[in-house]
Amino acid sequence: MSEDDERVIIGKGTWIDKLASEMIEREKQLGRDTSMLRVESGLGASGIPHIGSLGDAVRAFGVKLALENLGYKSELIAYSDDLDGLRKIPEGLPSWLEEHLGKPVSLIPDPFGTHESYGMHMSSILLDGLDKLGIKYKFQRAIETYKQGLLKSQIHTILTNSERIGKQIEDMVGQEKYQKFLPYYPVCTKCSRLYTAQSYEYDSERMKVKYRCVDAEIGSRMLKGCGHEGEADIAKDLGKLAWKVEFAARWHAFDIRFEAYGKDIMDSVKVNDWVSDEILGHPHPHHVKYEMFLDKGGKKISKSAGNVVTSQKWFRYGTPKSMLLLLYKRITGARELGFEDIPVLMDEYNELEDIYFGKIKVDNEAKLVKSRGLYEYVNLLNPPKTAPTHVNFRLLIELCRIFKEDRISLVTKKLIDYGAIKAPEPHIDELITLAGNYADDFEDSETTAVQINEQAKKALGQLVKVLSSESEPEDLQNTIYNISKENNVAPKEFFMILYQIIIGASRGPKIGPFIMDIGRKKVAQTISRHI
Structure with a gap:
């Protein structure tokens, strides 16, 4: 959504409210029952969950809150894809997992030895993050969903229409493989692998697929099939739909009305929307596309690449509120993310709180409404009655x-x-x-951008010399004051520049004693990085 001022304020005035309102409008146009508006978030269980995976559920929960605030009933389904096959071993995990490649993650032992399976271990990390953030959800596991036959009728309809779907997938995204075999992977009864078991025929009377376990390319590597040929009952035996059609089956089975998605699965969403609309007769959910989080080198944060920013690590340095602020600030635009963002977010949250409680005046009405609304969402629409004490x-x-x-x-x-x-x-x-x-x-290597004119730079250069000298100044506070006057810089402005350089704020404790506490030479080095 555009960041422009909204003429009409919807709900709390944020992008979340606008999204919820668009969704309600669409539901009314479709003439669907709006007594329960269910939102979904898919959780990957094949690698170590990072903030991006968490963000999907947190934002969906924001939409749930907005719907409730607008007077509708809503719930969040957190769907863990724990029947997904392991495609590669995430960085830092044991090499013995190699023998389990291609198997559903819920059938692989937990390498950490704390949960019933690899999939449940990864899911639990994610759920722990959601719990600490205060997100309320209904947890739905893929393995239970398939075992209980909750998608049975959708699988049957999809497989009955597989020829039409295969042609459509090629037309829409240029992928030909679903014209050769069915968009359903049984788990091979002999080797327990998923992606090597290719199903080539569906007996709709008996609701069984015929499959053979063959070599298959997974990611960039070949996985050997065991050669087994067999039959799988879609209602009783373990197997799963291909991603190109599975979302649609879930949307229909659980009556999902909203799901956000990352741009990395755009093609899958496009096909699933068509399958949902045309094959299953369930108008696809309202969507919003979000950008992925990147690491500070501009690479996509990935579960298998080891550049993972997890909620567990985040909460070692920052509050849950700082993470919620990161996720609710906006939804569009790729963002580079690292732990060095935490101090900024912590102080930004304090500023938002001061605006909310009227301690900081904001003249622009739209900005005030949006800031107050954002603060309420960061507090999951249950803000505190009074502001706690703030410290930079x-x-x-x-x-x-x-x-x-x-x-x-x-x-x-x-x-x-x-x-x-x-x-x-x-x-x-x-x-x-x-x-x-x-x-x-973390080493103190951050340099925040501070606006410094030539006169102030000269004054800072002079101060660096004083701070670097062997002899300790008698009264540093007074020395700083005199340096600013000598260089025609207003003392108030000079102190503000120093606070911005040292603690990234416009004010702070008495500057002379504070510099002595930190250490003169250390502060001199910090100032030098700015001039």
């Missing part, structure tokens, strides 16, 4: 770099000295713990 997160990180022993009490004492807080609080203790983890695990 970068300030906490800097203090945690100084105090490594007895950290919570010493950092708290400093915050009281600086006038940043009045007394110790459990909420502040938690923030110090997070900032401490961040300080311990």
Whole structure:
């Protein structure tokens, strides 16, 4: 959606509300029953779940909240594709998984030894992230869905129309293989592999497919088939639909009205929409396409590439609210993502909270509505009654770099000295713990862009010399004040530049003592990176 001001404010004034409203409008035009508007999120269970996988469910939950806020009943189905075959071994996992390639992940042992299967282990990591974020969902496993025959009638209809579907897939996306065999993979009864078992004939009377287990290309490698020929009952034996048709079967079976998708599966969604509309007679769900998260090198964050930003790691450094802010801020545009974004998001959340509670004035009405709405969604439409005490997160990180022993009490004492807080609080203790983890695990190499004119640069250069000299200045606060005056820079402006350089904020504790606390030479190095 465009970020332009909306003339008519829908719901809370965010892209989430606009999406929910478009969805309701479409449902009315289709003349469908709107007593329950179900939204779905597909969870991959074949690799280590990252923030992108989590984001899909979090955004779908946002739409559920918006629908409820507009007066409709809604629920989120979190569907774990744990019958998917393992295509490659994710970075860092044991090599013995090689013998299980091509098998459904719910039939592979858990390499960590904590769950009943590989698939359940990966699903549990994702569900743990959703639970910590406060997302409410109905968990649906693929293996149970197929075992209970919940897609039986959809599989039957799809296989009965397989010739027509095969032609359509070629027309739409240029893929010819479903003209040669059926869009359904039984699990081979001899080797337990999925993608090597190619079904070539459907007996609609007996509801059975004939298959042979042959060599198949999975990703960029060949997987050897065991040569077994057999029959599989679509109602009783284990197997699954190909992705090109499976979403449609789920949408129909669970009556799904909304599902977002990443641009990497655009082709599959296009085909599934057609199958849902034309073959199953279920108007496809309302969609929104989102961009993928990239790592800081611009590569797609991937479950198997090892460049994974997981919720578990995120919560070591940032609050669940900081992650919800990342996911609810916007849906379009690819975003480079790394742990170094956490301090920015932590402070951005505080600013949003200050706007919500009227501590920061916003003159632009549309921006005010949108900021307040975003804050409410980040709090899952249950915002606190009063704002907790705020402390700049970068300030906490800097203090945690100084105090490594007895950290919570010493950092708290400093915050009281600086006038940043009045007394110790459990909420502040938690923030110090997070900032401490961040300080311990990451080098201070970030350089935030700060607007500095030539006069200010000259003044900063002079200050660097003072801070780098062997002799300690008698009164650093006064020295900084004099340097700014000598260079015709307003002291207030000069202090603000220093705060922006050191803690990425426009104000902070008294600058002279603060620099002495951090260490003169360290601050001199930080300033030097900006001039």
